[in-house]
Amino acid sequence: MRSIKKLFLVLLACVFLISAAACGGTPAENDPGGTDNPSGSAGQLKDGEINIFLPIDSDSETAFKNVGNSYTKMMKAKGITVRVNVRSSQDPQGYITSVDGLLKNPDKQTGDIIQANTVTQYYGSGKLVDFTPYLNTTNAYNDNKVWKSTLREDAYRTDNKTQQIYNLSMEGNAFVAFYNKDIFEEYGIAVPTDWASLIAALDALKEAGYTAPLGLNFDAAGLEGNNFYWVMRMYMDQYFRDMIRDVHSQDGDYSYISEIDEVWEYDPTDPLNDSASLYTYNFTRVVNEYFKEGSKYNAMSARFADMMANMKKLASYAS
Template sequence: MNDERSLTLVRGTRGMTRRRLLRRGAALGLGASALASLRGNRVFAVQEGEPVALTIWLEGEPGAVTAFSEIIDEYMQENPNVDVTLTFFGSDLFNPTLVPALNAGEGPDIWAGGTGPGQPAAIIEAGHALDLSPYFCALGWNEIIPEGIVNYTSSDGKLWAVGDSVESTVMFYNKEIFEQNGLGVPVTWDELMTACGTLQSAGFAMPIGLGGADKYPISWWQSLLWGRYAGPEGIDNVMFGDGRWDEEAFVQATAKLKELNDAGCFGPNALAEIQNNVEARFWRGEIPMVHTGPWIIGPGIDAVGEGINKFSAFQVPPPVAGTPIYPTEDIGTGWYVNAAYEHPDVAADLLDFVFFRDESRQKMLESGDNVPVGELDLENVELPVIVQEVFALSNEYRQNGTIHAFLDTVTPASMTDVSYDGLQAVLAGQMSPEDFTATVQSAWEAAKAENEHLLPGGVTCS
């Protein structure tokens, strides 16, 4: 089932410096008269009053009102000649519907989709996605989108999607339990292990919650530790170079994950635990820590109300002394423009308004619907304290470089299947770290042979 909403409202202007105006006009080949008209209207491809229709497909509940839909309303208030139609699809219908529609020339002008291997790569290869790199450079997106995200939304020097819905993972913890047991925030790996032991002695059977029965929460730890040991460059060297997943860094990282499990940090049998139950028990004060993402904060507020102030978060300490903290970061969505759309400048202008305008970024943050890419300005944003703390953790260490929060979203599905099953086997003592990484490498090689992996990315602005 899908739902269409035609949003037709009216819009004013957004201020623009002359430098940005000239950069934009030069990059897009606009003449002096077009540049002059830009002063009164950000939509630089639309002649006076020319009606422009633009359709957007995205996943969501029919009729949903979100920060995104409200920002689209604002865009059209400032551009009354642009009529944007939002079409919402259930998650089970979006992917099967998109490709046939694009192939038939009936697809959307903009759509929100995945950025990993598989369908996105097929869409790009078929020529359906517009190269956004001219706008990336001319509109200053290159100054906001982190290089690590650009690398995974581009190939052949071309940007295919605007990354969005940034997701990260941190260690959430119960401040009250820590204080009652004389614990501070661990800043070294030894201190984290000591905290596990202290909490076990205090009667907490599972110091760090882990829903191992669901498999994917173990892969969050895999992503974190593999990234911490190899660093951003080491991960990219495997993804896009001649590196291997069975290198010593990944073996050691997997051994460190098993060390946590064998020490009882994940409880007596994490493989029998369901993640939703683990997170619910965390909010009830039965589990002191859980490594997950900020999406749990909303349910937490629902569960404990003002008691949310008893909770906070910290970055997992470096597993190797003296190494940097690399925050985890991945995007949940990429925004594509149809290469056949006759008003690409309008589509780019809309993306610029939605994802790079300060007011839009603030609205998305405050709504809890979305975390924009790049450094976050938290000074004027009204958010629960715990949310601000989580975002501040990423901001604080982002200059070190970022690593993947979810390797399973950027590696081939066949490799993910092997990783999920293998991680459970490692924790169960049925597979060694060496055998696990060798199995993952074999799956990686097979997927690469079938061209199921991401191509090297990166965009250079002159």
């Protein structure tokens, strides 16, 4: 029996948002400083200090410090002295209290880049920078492309109440699959493009003697917190994707927006088909669809059982 070969690997990251605290000045009158100056410094770069304060772990803090060091070196080559300070917190409630304190007393505490969705009470208060004007300027660090054109829409969601953008997503969930090209070529296996071809590839590798051809970790203690759990969540989202069609806002619903919902069409191949700018849903319809008798979406349905059977089969290739 051959040793275990890990042919697939899942890389995942947690989503969270960052924002700029407006310490000094009036952020309600943000000036991006020209179409190709993302620093907002009215056409010239200045010496200064950037203080980053985020609820991140030690590994993420190290990553931020490395980015900060690289930025400092880049600016030094231009004759500009910039210091980047990174501070982290692993205490959720303590972080919220600290951010609230620095927004109330910016002269006593430092924090230019923060996670602002923890203090939404300050939206529209003038204490947080509105990124809207900046997103329409060009990015000098990315071939002078307009910032919006290089970001996914869900990276800069508009606050519904103020119609301003206080948060930018700096990380996201991603599914990345790796395979051993040499082994695939040796056994004449094509790169999987759908569920059926994935299972066929795994079956062929098991027959060839690979005891665990799928590199996904899980244990008897449970799925949450490991790679297999994230794969299951993504698979469930895709398996029940058509639910967005059934809960879509209809004319007369409280959530209906005519200019959006009149033109929306269900497209299962589009991952952004239900993005906030293109689609709305009625939460009452969500509840009714899930709990109604004969629902095809809840855990009592035959469809859900089939989905879990697929997950069980997938797990059999990882152990």
